[in-house]
Amino acid sequence: MMAANARRYMLHFGSAMVLYMATLFGSVFLLESASFGPVVTGLVAVLPVLPGLGALWAVLTFYRSMDEFKQRLLAEAMIISALLTGFGTFAYGFLEGALELPPIPMIWIFPAMIGLWGLVGCFQKYVVYR
Template identity: 75%
Template sequence: MNKNARQYTVRFSATMVLYMAALFGSVHLLQSVEMAPVLRGAVALLPVLPGLAALWVVMVFYRSLDEFKQRMLAEAMIIAALLTGFASFAYGFLEGALDLPTIPLIWVFPVMIGLWGLAGCFQKYVVYR
């Protein structure tokens, strides 16, 4: 593992630890403490801060890669965004036609990130091997 990859792993792991702490802490506060609506909103958004830091860490790592690896990651993200967008678009039609349950929006980003990983694996082992 090269220096940039090690730095990325350490930094990303740290942001994920902070994210988990903010997530569990905010959920605990929201369930156990009575607050004004504005304060509840601020507490609910606490996990977004380390999430934004994680995005910064990803971008720093992306910029450290060579052009080919950047292209692979960018293409995988485009594929993931398109698949996520079209899946939510199609589900919206099915939701109305078949009276399916609404999927909470909080799942859109994790699905897109998961598809990014799958698209990256597909590219690495099938397209660019």
């Protein structure tokens, strides 16, 4: 059975994601259906990031509700994924120049980091600390 703190996290994070999807669709719809000045266009474009702050709060609250061992695992996984993403994109930057590889849009960096965070977390859970 899922622990109470995990259930709360799912609820908070899920709500933030629903709000994110709603603002994302709203933002795309607005940008495609009307034309605004650069300031309003910029504000509408970053609007979906605001619910992301709700997700950040959900993750922080969940982190603080964990015991010290799980906090350590989560923090380690975050550090590893941040470093892997950082060095990976840095290395790709060198290759991009040397081999004329296509540039990677910056929007993919955050999802890559979060995805790696999950993968490292699974590795910790099922291999290292099984």
